[in-house]
Amino acid sequence: MDAMARVEGALTTALSRMSGPGCPPRLAEAVRHAVFPGGSRLRPRLCLAVAAACGDDAPGLADATAAAIELLHCASLVHDDMPCFDNAEMRRGRASVHHAYGEPLALLVGDALIVVAFEQLARAGTAHPERIAPLLLMVGGSVGAPTGIIAGQAWECEDEINLSEYHQQKTGALFAAATMAGATAAGADPEAWRALGERLGEAYQVLDDIRDVAAKPEEIGKPTGxxxxxxxxxxxxxxxxxxAVRRLDELSAAAIAAIPDCPGQAALQAMIHQQVSSLLPKKLRRAA
Amino acid sequence: MDAMARVEGALTTALSRMSGPGCPPRLAEAVRHAVFPGGSRLRPRLCLAVAAACGDDAPGLADATAAAIELLHCASLVHDDMPCFDNAEMRRGRASVHHAYGEPLALLVGDALIVVAFEQLARAGTAHPERIAPLLLMVGGSVGAPTGIIAGQAWECEDEINLSEYHQQKTGALFAAATMAGATAAGADPEAWRALGERLGEAYQVLDDIRDVAAKPEEIGKPTGxxxxxxxxxxxxxxxxxxAVRRLDELSAAAIAAIPDCPGQAALQAMIHQQVSSLLPKKLRRAA
Known part of the structure; x- marks a missing residue:
């Protein structure tokens, strides 16, 4: 199965319990709206690619880890889009969750996604109990405070912003977690994969800045500028x-250089090239 | 150490990493505001009491479990108080988090508390890896969807409310998790402790209704009526x-009757009597 199909399958599994007569139906619907259809699924695919490069000896756990990372990313988008932050009406080409379902449900959708991400990790980890705590701390650290997305977002509420912390926490941390948790899920040493995640996080930040300036809104599913x-x-x-494009090239090259020696090295390199290129605004893409 | 001191200590430990130069200082301050000073700490004390009744063979894990339950309770209070839900300006006798720090930080504080609760469980569980997944699923189920607080709160966004689900999810689930997770943290069978938690959850719901009608605002730290x-x-x-007071008496008696045979049975009975009585509005308390 290709990585994208594995990611979608793992996300469907994660949300499958959130329906039925006991669950408020609009909550279940709003949760699905937040997760499907997705964007590029960059982080979970990266996670699975690293797990594959490390032997992928526990594919169910790798799937759950990838899903957890994407669910937490979706949670952060839902809460960041809310009126008290970006007040964004569009996301992935359609109404943001609060715009479609109202603020109360958007608040709860983000909360529910955070919880189900950790539940999913625990559920898949029962066959590998010694991997759960490291995975959970790695993923938790990349979204919580003081080192993850929530801390990054909170710099927007300070009088003085610490820019390097802001970028590392808001964007870099989840990329680093994606590579490191992919390795951990497969029983490998996560530290060897930190540099790749961090470089990719920086590259993605630059890519996002480029898209905001040079893409068309319909290309990226949200307003530009x-x-x-x-x-x-x-x-x-x-x-x-x-x-910025030169800087992106440097960072992509640095990321690729940071891939540890492993059987899946060539496949990972190709994936990173392809993903960075596919996310560039059309007018900036070069022939392969 | 008495249970209250253990709870406060475990909460302090859980939040201790959320400071220092990397963490946005207002976020750290707002998180502390949400957790300290606390209310009755009913749920975490119950959790520790059950762990004690089960032998408490892993006190660090029991402490972390109790803290996780209280942190998740605090998270739900912060988000429920926000303008899109109860718009409550007061909590525990002082400004609610959004009233003191603004909506953006209140949103992030709730998120951060959810994440740190699970991190804390994972951190304390490294010495007992086989207990982490069951604990996490028990605690996660009591706050997430479809069976926990978030699902309960989401019934407020439906046209038709399922009242029994609403109460069980919004109040009962976390009480049941407190007793069952207390047992699990101590390596005991959680099922034996489910009925106690569920009865106490129902009793607490009635107690809360009584306080809203009969207590003075300064007694309960929030508006009444x-x-x-x-x-x-x-x-x-x-x-x-x-x-309602008769109903409370019945439910308290049913809860006490549901305590399994164990060495700590008498201590647990006394604790429940004392807690229910101390939470009754002053004018309704009877001499012991």
């Missing part, structure tokens, strides 16, 4: 578009 | 105050 409008730090605004 | 004002179901309004 938000960084300038909200006076946010942006590599594309600081370095210019060409400079 | 909310059930009538918001047209919420209430045992005190349906049965009258005397009827």
């Amino acid at each position: 938000q960084d300038r409008a909200n006076d946010r730090p942006s590599a594309a605004l600081q370095l210019g578009l060409a400079g | 909310q059930d009538r004002a918001n047209d919420r179901p209430s045992a005190a309004l349906q049965l009258g105050l005397a009827g």
Whole structure:
């Protein structure tokens, strides 16, 4: 099965219990709206690719880990889109959760996604109990405070922002968790995979800045020009578009160089090339 | 060490990493505001009491479990108080989190508390890896969807409310998790402790209804008369105050009768008597 099918299958499994007569039906519907159809599923595919490169001796656990990472990413999007933060009406080309279902349900959808992510890890981990705690701490650390997305987002509520912490926590941490947890799920040493995740997190941040400046809204499923409008730090605004693309190339090369020696090395390199290229705005893509 | 001191110590430990230069300082402050000073700490004390009755062979894990349950309870209070739900300005006798720190931070505080609760369980469970998954699923099920607090709260967003699910999910589930997880943390069979938790959950629901009608706001640290004002179901309004107190007595007796035979049975009985009595509005308390 290819990685995308594994990711979608694992997400479907994770949400399958959230239906039936005991669950408020609009909550179940809003949760599905937050998760399906997805975006590029970059992080969970990366997680599975690393697990595969490490031998993937526990594919069920790798699937659950990938799903947990994507569910937590979706949770952060739902809460970040809410009126008290970005007040974004669109996400992935359609209404954001609060815009479609109201603020109360959007609040609960984010909460429910966080909980089900950890439940899913625990459920899949029963066959490998010694891997659960490390996995959970790795994934938890990448979303919580003081080192994860929630801490990153909270810098927006401070008078003075710590920019390097902001980017590392808000974007880099979950990428690093994706590679490291992929290795851990397969029983391998996670530290060897940290650098790859961190470089990719930086590359993705630059890519996101480029898309905000150079993509069309319909290409990325959300309004563009938000960084300038909200006076946010942006590599594309600081370095210019060409400079940002050069920076992206450097970071992608650094990420690829950071892949440890392993049987799946070539496949991982190809995947990273392909993903970075497919996420570039159409007009900036080069022939392969 | 008495149970209250253990609970406060475990909560302090859980939040100790959420400070230092990497963590946005207002987030760290708002998280502490949500957790300290606490209320009655009913659920975590119950959890520790059951762990003690079961031999408490892993006190560090019992402490972390109790803390996780209280942190998840605090998270639900922070999010329920937000303007899109109860819009409550007061909690535990002072400003609610969003009233003191704004909506964006209140949203993030709830999220951070959910994550740190699971992290804490994982961290303490490394010495007992085979207990982590059952504990996590028990605690997760009591807060997530379809069986926990989040599902319960989401009934408020439906056109038709399922009242028995609403109460069981919103109040009962976390009490049942407190007793069952207390047993699990100590390596005992959780099923034997389910009935005690469920009965106590029902008793607490009635107690809460009584307090809303008969307590003074300064006694319970929040406005009273909310059930009538918001047209919420209430045992005190349906049965009258005397009827509700009789119902509470019945439920407390049923809870006490549900305590399994164990060395700590008498201590548990005494604790439940004492807690129910101490939470009754002053004018309704009887001499012991």
